[in-house]
Amino acid sequence: MDTALSHHTRSAVTPDDTARLAARIEQRLRAADRLLLPLDEELQLLSELQEFDLGRFLLHNEGLNGYWTSYVFGHQPGDPVATELERWMLTRSLLPGIRERFGRFKAAIAPSVTDGAVLASVPCGLMDDLLQQDYRDTTGVRLIGVDIDPESVDLARENAAERGLAELCEFHVGDAWRLDLDAEADLLTSNGLNMYESDPERLVELYRNFARALRPGGRLLVSFIPAPPAPPWAEAGWPGGWAKYGIQDADLLRDMAIFGDILQAKYLNFTGEQEIRSQLSRAGLVVTDISRNARGALPIAIAVRSN
Numbered sequence: 001m002d003t004a005l006s007h008h009t010r011s012a013v014t015p016d017d018t019a020r021l022a023a024r025i026e027q028r029l030r031a032a033d034r035l036l037l038p039l040d041e042e043l044q045l046l047s048e049l050q051e052f053d054l055g056r057f058l059l060h061n062e063g064l065n066g067y068w069t070s071y072v073f074g075h076q077p078g079d080p081v082a083t084e085l086e087r088w089m090l091t092r093s094l095l096p097g098i099r100e101r102f103g104r105f106k107a108a109i110a111p112s113v114t115d116g117a118v119l120a121s122v123p124c125g126l127m128d129d130l131l132q133q134d135y136r137d138t139t140g141v142r143l144i145g146v147d148i149d150p151e152s153v154d155l156a157r158e159n160a161a162e163r164g165l166a167e168l169c170e171f172h173v174g175d176a177w178r179l180d181l182d183a184e185a186d187l188l189t190s191n192g193l194n195m196y197e198s199d200p201e202r203l204v205e206l207y208r209n210f211a212r213a214l215r216p217g218g219r220l221l222v223s224f225i226p227a228p229p230a231p232p233w234a235e236a237g238w239p240g241g242w243a244k245y246g247i248q249d250a251d252l253l254r255d256m257a258i259f260g261d262i263l264q265a266k267y268l269n270f271t272g273e274q275e276i277r278s279q280l281s282r283a284g285l286v287v288t289d290i291s292r293n294a295r296g297a298l299p300i301a302i303a304v305r306s307n
């Protein structure tokens with residue numbers, strides 16, 4: 001498994017690189033004023049993260065790339081896992097929540113699978129959202145995938161070929177802010193990009209690109225992340241508002257210890273519902289619906305190009 005995955009993560013990291021990084025993180029944890037879990041538990045988690053590919057990828061990177069997103073979304077109960085910590089991450093952390101949201105993306109895409117439809121995914125990653133639809137009773141569908149990462153685009157091509165859908169697809173290595181699509185798409189789906197952008201004006205610019213790519217009346221599906229409830233160390237609100245994420249208190253604490261204390265993941269930029277409605281409106285898109293999980297979390301905005 002390691003050999004195959006080193007291709008998929010393209011990071012030429014050696015065990016020495018990981019050991020050096022872990023030593024730096026250990027130093028930082030030892031010096032921290034406040035940790036969510038006792039120091040020895042956090043050091044144990046740091047050690048266990050080095051024992052599996054997904055854990056090592058997370059240690060070295062600021063989030064999931066196309067390959068690892070697809071891996072998390074594709075995990076089924078009973079699938080083999082490398083270690084117990086990996087099993088926990090795939091089944092009990094906050095990651096299963098984004099898998100559920102991926103299922104809602106697929107369900108929201110399905111009605112657009114019609115004869116002659118042009119469907120785009122930006123950033124496409126491995127393009128599971130479009131490639132896991134049923135095209136057997138349709139003709140003339142065109143699928144467009146755009147991602148800035150050439151490795152993700154290569155893997156999306158392989159994914160399309162494995163599903164017998166290569167002929168419907170075109171892929172472009174490119175920047176979502178510079179899409180070369182003009183009033184072409186009936187649907188554009190976008191998961192996992194806007195949360196990396198901290199400048200709201202740049203988000204409006206991104207959505208203008210999406211609007212331009214859609215034909216008038218075309219639909220945009222875009223996930224967004226509202227600010228989460230108060231963190232566990234806050235006096236009030238713990239676990240309070242977290243119930244809607246469907247995660248046990250101890251699992252949430254562990255998730256936050258890993259992604260906060262240990263990984264210091266800084267890539268999340270939060271956008272509230274009113275904010276994204278206004279950003280999309282400035283980009284020429286009208287929100288028609290917001291899809292949420294059964295408890296009201298993990299939203300996807302559904303919008304149409306207004307003219």
Ligand SMILES: C[S@@+](CC[C@H](N)C(=O)[O-])C[C@H]1O[C@@H](n2cnc3c(N)ncnc32)[C@H](O)[C@@H]1O
Binds near residue numbers: 065128147149177190
């Ligand atoms: C979390 S993955 C999500 C992939 C896919 N949408 C999914 O849900 O499986 C984020 C993707 O964004 C891509 N990406 C990052 N910056 C980008 C940009 N400026 N333009 C296009 N793609 C970008 C990354 O290469 C990565 O494949």
